[in-house]
Amino acid sequence: MAKFRKGGGRKLSAISTASLPDIVFMLLFFFMTTTSMKEVTLKVDQKMPEATELTKMEKKSLVKYIYIGKPKKEFQKSMGTGSRIQLDEAFANDPSEVEQYISQERASMKEEDQGGMIVSLKIDKDTKMGIVTDVKQALRNAYALKISYTSMQKVNNY
């Protein structure tokens, strides 16, 4: 029969933390590869709609973003609770500002890229189509015809 060791005497050896950096580095690399830098600070709520037929945006430099949604809590006092358009860091007062914004953005792109510009519409799923239609009209007027309705991959189709 094995003898039970008497308590005391030996000290508990500390758990080796030598592999901890490896684990954390693994996590770090995981997040570095799966995430992307934030483009702007969002001032509107964004819950993406779901769809199945999605295309991944390949060239980031060609993509310009327009955000539409209800203002976040801290802006609701000044901006109200209706859906608003956010261009870069600021709210747009009127959908027609989109036109100007797009031509500005286009001018800042490289000349060979200008034709391939894609406008990514990041629109909250509870937004009404009225404001979306206005933005689409503005985009048409600005000849930004390639658009992408940003959405999440729907998990099961049926």
Next chain:
Amino acid sequence: MGKKREVQEINASSMADIAFLLLIFFLVTTSMATDKGLLRVLPAPMPKDQKVIDEAVKVKERNVLQILVNSNDELMVNGQPMEISKLREKAKEFIANPNNSEELPEKEVINAKFVGDIAITKSHVISLLNDRGTSYQVYLSVQNELVAAYNELREEFSRQKFGVALTDLAKSDPEKYEVITKKIYSMKISEAEPKNYGKEGGN
């Protein structure tokens, strides 16, 4: 003397802290990549002096699939209410017209590269009209179903004629891919000029 000194190990206990710091930095400054979307192309703007051309471009009734979405997010397809889940099948039938039905778009024979003579519904149009009060999710679902209908038909065609999946064809033989997407099943989804025909909800 005589006692050998062991080489001292580098203290790596702070490595974890450094890595954690980096990890937290990236967690805060980045967001999950959600850069996927439904690609669509808008029509060019209408000339300002031109009247709405609703009447000018008359299309035969059988060639049009009229989809209306009202402010209660209800769907009306060619005058009949419909669930979104059934839209895909309806659209596929409309685009392909497999039985050469009188009700569905007329077929024309065209000559396409790699395929030869083939009868397709060349002049079909899917017309989508939504209300200002329609919710974006529903609008996008409708668009998604229509795009899915095209994609499924293209996929079937690609497998039948070339024996490969469409995504593989796009990589291995872009020319054939173009024939399918541009000639045989080219997307014809037209969105009507916006009209405000219902009450606008909560905007």
